[in-house]
Amino acid sequence: VITGLNNEAVHKAAQAMSFESRFPGMAGQFALVREVRPLPEIPPERQSTDLTFADLGYDDKVLKSFSQKTNYYFYIPFGWRLTDGAILDLHFSHSQLLDYSNSFLNVLLNDSPMATIALDDETSLRGELKVELSPSQARPGQSNRISIQAEMYPIDICSDMDMWLLVSDESMLHLNHQEQDAPSLDLDFYPYPFDQRPDLADVIFILPPEPEPGEWEDVLQLAATLGDAAGGSNLAPAVTLGSNWSDEALAGYHLIAMGRPSRNLMIQQVNPQLPQPFQLGSDAIEQRLNNVIFRMPSDLSLGIVQFVPSPWNEARILLVVTGTTDPSVREATSLLVNQPWALKGNLVLVRDGAINTLDTRELTGSGIIAAVATAVPGIAEVATVSPTPTPAPTAPTAVVLAEQPVPDGADSPAWLVLLVGTTGVAVTAIFVIAFWQARQRKRNLSGMG
Structure with missing residues (x-):
């Protein structure tokens, strides 16, 4: 049970549970948390030779x-x-x-x-x-x-x-080795670079403004997997609902956007930069070749994982975990959690267990359309349009949940009120559960070995 006299107190208690505390108060059947100090900067550990x-x-x-x-x-x-x-x-x-x-x-x-x-x-x-x-x-x-x-x-x-x-x-x-300039990143190396800091403090999970229960479950599973891969004793990734960030703040993080495109504002912002873009205002995928638009059938259920340099900092990565339907988003998340070795290139399409990997950087526009059509038959020419310039993504002030108090009385969906009371506290509590479960599994496996 993680609780307190108000929302800010619950938030502190959840933060205290998000890392392996060593002070005497965390022993016994209960602990009182008065303050939680900010985590120190932890540089990435250098691999021994x-x-x-x-x-x-x-x-x-x-x-x-x-x-x-x-x-x-x-x-x-x-x-x-x-x-x-x-x-x-x-x-x-x-x-x-x-x-x-x-x-x-x-x-x-x-x-x-x-x-x-x-x-x-x-x-x-x-x-x-x-x-x-x-x-x-x-x-x-x-x-x-x-x-x-x-x-x-x-x-x-x-x-x-x-x-x-x-x-x-x-x-x-x-x-023994030589260090060389890193080649262009792709999904072959996942979970790199998201697991490079043991505390995940340079990772932000981006969810829809009002996440549904299934979307909470997706981010919990992925967070638990990354927390286990990072192996840190202190874990402090950032989480935000919506897309309310400044360009300067975005530049400092690896980004993981999850959910259907029509629900996730970040995916809508970066849509023009994605290897597989979506039809504006919907969850349907489309490709353009010169002035011709190609689209898939409207009833298609297709999970999609996309891996691109962050539009705000090319040294950072944007991972988009999405799909054309809610079940397909689940399938894309499951692929990252349970079969990371199957990931390759910068675009992965998954449908009913069939996994297709593409590297669109090596293909022409017609080649991308042909590859997508081979992976998921049914693509068809639907319209011819005049090209228009695409505006660059914009965004206002970063919100890092771990550094902000949670106000009392915030509006929340009814199901979420029963859990913890506010959206901010819910995010922290969910990550507490995720990382705790990951650590328990790791300890159990170590004990068995």
């Missing part, structure tokens, strides 16, 4: 039986290119009761074989294998996977011998 498996959170692992495999995940920062000196220094030991003529160990990087070593008496006590990590198989800006696969056969196949191989947590990755 040398990492042991223990540094990555893994203990010694024991593989048993004939054929076993275990995985280790590590992150390569965006802009790093591994050099020839990048290696895995693998330390292991194993049973001496093995048929060495048929027993060996494989090492793979992102499912590509890197090295194989035969097991023998020399490797049984202090086995060591230096594995060169191929730059062509590494994935900068993403999670990478080292797989250790052991094939073991006993000396006597009919006996019940204990076959085992231990992978030491002292095994070390040496990620």
Whole structure:
């Protein structure tokens, strides 16, 4: 229960729950929160070049039986290119009761074989294998996977011998690399760059002015996923309802706009800059080729994810999670939450589980229309118009919920009043729940590992 004597008090209590507090008041069955201090500026943590498996959170692992495999995940920062000196220094030991003529160990990087070593008496006590990590198989800006696969056969196949191989947590990755100018960003690297600050303080979620329950659920799921990916102990993303911001404030944030275009003012503002624009004043998609307008059927249910540089700062990203219907927005959100590895390019179309990825930067106008029509058949020429100049997006004063008191007596939808009383408090409370759930899942998984 998160509560208080007025809306501002509830807001403070929710803020206190949004990060891992270490003061004694947060122990026991209840806590009284008088003030919540602003979070300090946290610079992005720099990735270490040398990492042991223990540094990555893994203990010694024991593989048993004939054929076993275990995985280790590590992150390569965006802009790093591994050099020839990048290696895995693998330390292991194993049973001496093995048929060495048929027993060996494989090492793979992102499912590509890197090295194989035969097991023998020399490797049984202090086995060591230096594995060169191929730059062509590494994935900068993403999670990478080292797989250790052991094939073991006993000396006597009919006996019940204990076959085992231990992978030491002292095994070390040496990620020698060159830093290069980052290539153009796209969805291949998601959740980068939204997870670069551990507190998500440079991310704003943009919702419709009066979000519906399904839209709250969508942003909760996506926020929980990003909070888990960022891994910070203090979490303070900004949230706003509508599009009431100054150009200067927008320039400092990565933006995530969610909801149908007809409901989200931010999506309406940036519509001309989107790879897949929408028909003005509706949720229907359209493309233009010279003076000809092409549109999809009006009953189309299509989830859409779009990834473009922010119109207010090209060093920042605008992520648009939208669709032509409410169920299709759910499907687009689910794709980001549950299948981020399926994302590519700068435009993703999802319909009834079928995922189509496009990079419109590599296509001509007719090529985009052909690609969209292939992904979702039914596009047709509907009109010919005279071109008119498109005004640049405009916007007034940034609203960062975490820094503003919540006034009493604010008007809210009836369903929201039952939850917390005001829109501002609801946003904070929802993120509290989201990040708490993400942390609990992470701890449970760690405990199981």
